[in-house]
Amino acid sequence: MKKLICILLTAALIISLSACKKDTGETAETTAASTEHTEVPETTTDETTAAETESSASQESSSASATDSVTVGQTLLADFEKQMTEDAGKGAQAIADALITNPIIPFAGASMAVEPGLLTGFGNAEITGFQEGVMFSPMIGTIPFVGYIFVLEDDADIDGFTGLLKDNADLRWNICTEAEELVVHSVGNTVFFVMCPKSFES
Incomplete structure (x- = not known):
């Protein structure tokens, strides 16, 4: 009887471990996919911000040079x-x-x-x-x-x-x-x- 209980407990433990591994794998895949999905907008935002910053700096520079030229x-x-x-x-x-x-x-x-x-x-x-x-x-x-x-x-x-x-x-x-x-x-x-x-x- 003790042997049967030990076998059942061992089987339950193995099943639960394999189930955990499967969930962890799926979670990792989902997280990776989610990260890939969010990385694209972040890159776009960075590029947009960089472009806006360059444009703003260019406008400030031309404005400053216009001001500088008038004494x-x-x-x-x-x-x-x-x-x-x-x-x-x-x-x-x-x-x-x-x-x-x-x-x-x-x-x-x-x-x-x-x-x-x-x-x-x-x-x-x-x-x-x-x-x-x-x-x-x-x-x-x-x-x-x-x-x-x-x-x-x-x-x-x-x-x-x-x-x-x-x-x-x-x-x-x-x-x-x-x-x-x-x-x-x-x-x-x-x-x-x-x-x-x-x-x-x-």
């Missing part, structure tokens, strides 16, 4: 030209006040009328020959930025005056820092002048 001086010059187009008789003070509040300027600025003579940014050279002059600059003196709007007489030598500005401009007038850009331009008898960084982004 502070060029932006302010465009603003000056726009103001002159809209109102050719606009006074120097009004133009300077508008320029110092241009969104490209990150600092608090101010404008003030100037008289012919020694002006900031021109060393020991006297700047004369203008009827009206307004300087616009930051309130903090260590920023390498100074701009002017000059209104000359109707019959004045515009080229001679702009030449005087260019010849005597000192990009390092500020002991602590140095401007990177010098822009001089005239519309009619109104002259725009600025020495500034090309960008305020560090």
Whole structure:
């Protein structure tokens, strides 16, 4: 009787083990098939993400290069030209006040009328020959930025005056820092002048 029970138990154990092996095999096959199935979407997602990232990086790069190509001086010059187009008789003070509040300027600025003579940014050279002059600059003196709007007489030598500005401009007038850009331009008898960084982004 004991032998019969032992045989039956052994048989039951063998059957259960073989059944477990069969289930484990099926489970492994199912898991492998499932993994293969899920790997395809993951690869596709990775490729899509990579493509999206490349596209995004490309757009950011082209956007950055477009921004980089427009300097502070060029932006302010465009603003000056726009103001002159809209109102050719606009006074120097009004133009300077508008320029110092241009969104490209990150600092608090101010404008003030100037008289012919020694002006900031021109060393020991006297700047004369203008009827009206307004300087616009930051309130903090260590920023390498100074701009002017000059209104000359109707019959004045515009080229001679702009030449005087260019010849005597000192990009390092500020002991602590140095401007990177010098822009001089005239519309009619109104002259725009600025020495500034090309960008305020560090």
